[in-house]
Amino acid sequence: MLTAIVGINWGDEGKGRFVDLLSADYDIVCRYQGGNNAGHTVINSRGKFILNLLPSGILRPDVVNVMGNGMVIDAEHLWGEMGRLRAAGVEIGPQNLKISDRAILCMPCHKQQDILEEERLADRAYGSTRSGIAPVYGDKYMKKALRMGDLLNPGYCRKRLESLMEFKSLVAQGVYHREALSVEEMWGWVEQFALPLTEYICDTGRYLEEQIEEGKDVMFEAQLGALRDIDFGIYPYTSSSNTIAAYAPIGTGIPGRRLDCTVGIMKAYSTCVGEGPFTCELFGDKAEELREAGGEYGAKTGRPRRVGPFDVPASRYGVRMQGADMLALTKMDVLSYLKEIPVCAGYSIDGKVTGEFPVGDALNRAKPVWETLPGWHCDLSGCKSPADLPKAALDYILYLEKQVGCPIRYVSFGPEREQYLEMK
Numbered sequence: 001m002l003t004a005i006v007g008i009n010w011g012d013e014g015k016g017r018f019v020d021l022l023s024a025d026y027d028i029v030c031r032y033q034g035g036n037n038a039g040h041t042v043i044n045s046r047g048k049f050i051l052n053l054l055p056s057g058i059l060r061p062d063v064v065n066v067m068g069n070g071m072v073i074d075a076e077h078l079w080g081e082m083g084r085l086r087a088a089g090v091e092i093g094p095q096n097l098k099i100s101d102r103a104i105l106c107m108p109c110h111k112q113q114d115i116l117e118e119e120r121l122a123d124r125a126y127g128s129t130r131s132g133i134a135p136v137y138g139d140k141y142m143k144k145a146l147r148m149g150d151l152l153n154p155g156y157c158r159k160r161l162e163s164l165m166e167f168k169s170l171v172a173q174g175v176y177h178r179e180a181l182s183v184e185e186m187w188g189w190v191e192q193f194a195l196p197l198t199e200y201i202c203d204t205g206r207y208l209e210e211q212i213e214e215g216k217d218v219m220f221e222a223q224l225g226a227l228r229d230i231d232f233g234i235y236p237y238t239s240s241s242n243t244i245a246a247y248a249p250i251g252t253g254i255p256g257r258r259l260d261c262t263v264g265i266m267k268a269y270s271t272c273v274g275e276g277p278f279t280c281e282l283f284g285d286k287a288e289e290l291r292e293a294g295g296e297y298g299a300k301t302g303r304p305r306r307v308g309p310f311d312v313p314a315s316r317y318g319v320r321m322q323g324a325d326m327l328a329l330t331k332m333d334v335l336s337y338l339k340e341i342p343v344c345a346g347y348s349i350d351g352k353v354t355g356e357f358p359v360g361d362a363l364n365r366a367k368p369v370w371e372t373l374p375g376w377h378c379d380l381s382g383c384k385s386p387a388d389l390p391k392a393a394l395d396y397i398l399y400l401e402k403q404v405g406c407p408i409r410y411v412s413f414g415p416e417r418e419q420y421l422e423m424k
């Protein structure tokens, strides 16, 4: 069984907790794109963990975790993350962590370029997490990056680095008026943080093929949501990678394989980190109330997230782009404080109402068309099955299901592993 767990919205939907929950039935969990700009929060009996690079399956001792070729990996950050988890008693070794030899190494020069570019853009900045993700993906496509497999031959790696630093120095000097980069400094970083990773590096595509042939079940864990996909998201306010489920087999080295199931994680309301059009956005006291109720501050950056009611056109589009077979609706409990629940049911663009999610500048002109649904206004934590749900909560779930055109299989009403119910 090949299953992808992906975000329907702008990210931060609560994917990490569902990967943690559902990975109990899987042998392998893979990340297939992105880098340490992700911030997946998992809370279980061992404590609270924020994972940026490591797949969420790392918290289950019998699960093998794969960091796929579609990823960009900051080696220094990875050691920090492994150190924090080990300190909490999580075992990590080549037996349960495999890094693709085709994944790209994210280096300090990428981080520096990210920061310089956001500073250059000033009030036009993209709202990057400043982890170097856009520059390193840019270099990947310019064919000016190091791959993890290069580390297996230090002599070759050093030569490649020298030639890459020549280019990076020209960019630093010419575009940002900074000093040339030091090859020795960058090689020192590679020796300290990247070369010690070699025991984890392998051909993960071949490994996955073998495991799938043996009948092993594989889960693919996405970072961010459909609306941040580089091709199908709100460009240029996207991430620099493909966040959609269809990329999962490509980003892990098994491009000929098809997914058996895609589970879309969809939030009961909307949040967005960073810049770009966000049609359903709330402002002032209403926004503050929702932000507080949902604890909507970035897991990685601590930045307050932009918040708004559920957005039907955006979520329906997200479901379609992900090809979701079923959905998990998260954070229902957060809306319990509301007597009435507003929903952005459509967009008005230049006076025309539409349910379609537009591309390009039309999205900047979209105005929300509101509908109001009754709230349940009570604590949902005792609900163990759909029959326990107050009518208004059940109606809200059925309304969303109908609007986005995909069955909602799970509903969560708290961050902990068991705080969910199955709609059957």
Ligand code: GDP
Pocket (backbone or CB within 6 Å): 007, 011, 012, 013, 014, 015, 016, 017, 039, 040, 041, 042, 043, 224, 294, 299, 330, 331, 332, 333, 334, 412, 413, 414, 415
């Ligand atoms: P991810 O990037 O999609 O994994 O999402 P994040 O981890 O950034 O954000 C999800 C946040 O919501 C985390 O703090 C989770 O612990 C929390 N969370 C997940 N599901 C629920 C839920 O059903 N209710 C509440 N209150 N919090 C949740």
